[in-house]
Amino acid sequence: MTWFSIIVSGIVTYFSRMAMVALIDRDMLGTKVKEVLNYVPAAVFPAIIFPGVFFTDFGLLVEITDPKIYGAIVALVVGFYSRSVIATIVSGLLSYWFIIFFLLR
Amino acid sequence: MLSKSKIFFKGIVAVLPHMLSVIPFGIITGAIGIELGFDPILVYATSLIIFGGASQIIFMQLLSGGASSLVAITSVGVINSRHLLYGAVLSEYLEKLSFIKKLLISYFIVDQGFAESNKYIKQNKNLSNPHYYVLGTGITLWFCWQLSTISGIILGSFIPDELGLKFAIPLTFLAIIVNDLRKLDHVFVMLVSGFASLILFNAPFKSYIILSPIVALIAAFIMLRFKK
Numbered sequence: 001m002t003w004f005s006i007i008v009s010g011i012v013t014y015f016s017r018m019a020m021v022a023l024i025d026r027d028m029l030g031t032k033v034k035e036v037l038n039y040v041p042a043a044v045f046p047a048i049i050f051p052g053v054f055f056t057d058f059g060l061l062v063e064i065t066d067p068k069i070y071g072a073i074v075a076l077v078v079g080f081y082s083r084s085v086i087a088t089i090v091s092g093l094l095s096y097w098f099i100i101f102f103l104l105r
Numbered sequence: 106m107l108s109k110s111k112i113f114f115k116g117i118v119a120v121l122p123h124m125l126s127v128i129p130f131g132i133i134t135g136a137i138g139i140e141l142g143f144d145p146i147l148v149y150a151t152s153l154i155i156f157g158g159a160s161q162i163i164f165m166q167l168l169s170g171g172a173s174s175l176v177a178i179t180s181v182g183v184i185n186s187r188h189l190l191y192g193a194v195l196s197e198y199l200e201k202l203s204f205i206k207k208l209l210i211s212y213f214i215v216d217q218g219f220a221e222s223n224k225y226i227k228q229n230k231n232l233s234n235p236h237y238y239v240l241g242t243g244i245t246l247w248f249c250w251q252l253s254t255i256s257g258i259i260l261g262s263f264i265p266d267e268l269g270l271k272f273a274i275p276l277t278f279l280a281i282i283v284n285d286l287r288k289l290d291h292v293f294v295m296l297v298s299g300f301a302s303l304i305l306f307n308a309p310f311k312s313y314i315i316l317s318p319i320v321a322l323i324a325a326f327i328m329l330r331f332k333k
Contacts, residue, residue, distance in 0.1 A: 005174040005177050006151055006164075007154060008178050008179065009155050009182070010155045012181060012185070013156065013160065014212060016189050016248055017185075017191075017211040017214045020190075020191075020192025021207050021211050022211060024193070032326070034324050037194050039222055039322060040223075040322070041223065041282055042181060042282060042292075042295045042321070043294055043295075043297075043298050043318040043319075043325065044187050044216075044293045045282045046296075047301070047317035048274070048275065048302075048314070049275040049278050049282075050243070050275075050302045050303055052271075059306065069182065071272060071276075072279065075276050079279060079284075080284075080287075083283075083284055085106045085277075085280040085281075086122040088280035089125045089276045093273060096269065100267075102229045
């Protein structure tokens with residue numbers, strides 16, 4: 001039964017990857033739709049970022065003192081000015097670790 | 106004109122920084138599967154067959170918690186439906202490929218690979234073989250994901266929990282969009298998506314992952330009408 005679930009989940013996931021690329025003709029999308037599609041990264045990724053920062057593992061809102069919030073702010077500022085993926089991730093992690101290992105101990 | 110292999114290589118280089126979060130996440134995914142009591146082969150099969158980080162963890166958690174197959178499959182489908190949006194964007198660049206090549210390249214469409222490809226191809230509009238960039242990002246992410254989940258399966262969670270490496274996941278995605286904070290219209294769409302995700306977080310089947318982008322894209326559509 002588990003194998004069955006994995007295979008069906010795999011087919012569903014593959015379909016989500018393939019459907020728009022292989023089955024839809026680009027000309028079927030109007031210019032308005034194409035304009036809106038420019039915002040796909042801006043529309044998708046915050047829905048992963050916000051819960052990752054503002055919710056605990058148990059789905060509760062974090063407190064305003066939560067280290068994740070400050071790590072994210074540091075990453076945001078560093079990323080904005082450096083335009084570097086590595087600098088964004090590393091600065092966020094390091095400031096987060098600094099808070100949990102030094103400030104909160 | 107850049108050769109195919111150079112474009113492929115550029116794709117590889119573009120996603121390498123994201124390994125800072127992809128590799129720990131892969132290790133955690135493998136280790137969680139084993140902790141939940143699944144057979145190592147089954148845990149690995151989720152990486153090979155489903156190939157989608159968060160959805161694999163939730164899939165295994167649901168099944169081990171006694172949820173029905175239908176619930177587990179639906180959740181995976183809902184979480185991964187965001188690829189439809191990636192595909193819609195990428196279809197423009199992959200248009201000229203044969204049907205078979207489209208079917209093959211689709212397997213390698215992943216969040217970070219999509220984001221980096223989209224960024225690069227938009228900046229280099231007259232690229233003759235943009236799909237090599239997509240492949241470079243996708244295959245690199247695929248290999249690292251397979252290897253890191255395998256090491257998580259074999260070695261268990263050798264990364265201490267206290268490090269809170271889960272936090273690297275929002276950071277990778279932040280790194281992807283942080284440059285677009287220079288554009289107010291994008292900031293507006295990001296805020297709509299972010300706040301929608303907080304409000305919709307407890308919706309069934311983790312559907313906030315697709316509902317929030319839809320809300321944000323509708324907001325973008327309305328915004329574009331007012332701009333004109």
